[in-house]
Each structure stands twice: as structure tokens, then as C-alpha cells.
Amino acid sequence: MSDSEVHMGVSEARANLTEVIAKVRLLGERVVLTRRDKAQAVLVSNEFYEQALGDKTFAEITREAVDRLDPAAREQFDTAFGQATADFTQRRLKSS
Template identity: 80%
Template structure:
């Protein structure tokens, strides 16, 4: 169910059953994993580096808005 090289869509049950592999794809390959339930996106797994960068970007944007 891959949608691009950087993003993978996967059902929550499949992700749970293959959690070690999913984490490896996120951490080592830099893929974002969109978790779905009944084909609707529920959450996204991203690497810790991506998350930290997103937090930093958000803080920077919020400070620019003030």
C-alpha cells in the first residue's frame, strides 16, 4: 500500500503485527507511515529527528506571528 518512497500507508492492525519492521522503516529509511483505519488516516509515525524539526519549525513560526 505504498503511496511514495517517503510515505507508506498501513492499517493499524498490520502496523501492530509488524511493529519492529514499521519502526525500522521510519527510523532507518526515513519513511513516514500513515496509519489507517477503514482506509481513513488516523495518525502518522515519523522519525524522532523529523518530529524535533517540526517542533522547532512550529516554534519559529509562532514567534514570527507575534
């Protein structure tokens, strides 16, 4: 699966829809559809879409579980989550 992202005007995408869909489906490219250089929508593979739905569900369940923590545990979670987020961001910056 590719991590590449292509920006394309809506008119260009419409004119080349078969090819655009093939790139999205077969190569895993994300195609950001633009109008006047502003993003309007994103075409993604079904695999990417299904994963995103699963991630959203997991995030909602996690948020609900965190809301049920007592204040001390919530503070510990917030601290650990903040550190993990910072570490993840640093790793991504180093790899790009």
C-alpha cells in the first residue's frame, strides 16, 4: 500500500476517472480532489476506507473508556498519552 498523495483538479479527475480509480485501487494512492486549489474530497481505496472506519470506532471506544477513569488514573493516562504522542511525532519527523 502506497503512502503517496496526489492533488488533482475535479475536472481533470472526471476526464480521467478510470485511470484515477485504478491508481487508487491498485496502487493505494490517495487522490485529493481540488477546486481552485482547495481540497474538496479525497479518493481512497476501499481497504484504506475500511481501516479508517475501524480506527474511528476504536478511537470512540477508547475515548469512552478514558471518560470512565477516576481523576488520578485519567491524569496518568493523559500524561502517558501526551508523551507517546510527542515520541510518535518525533519518529515521523525523523523518517520524513
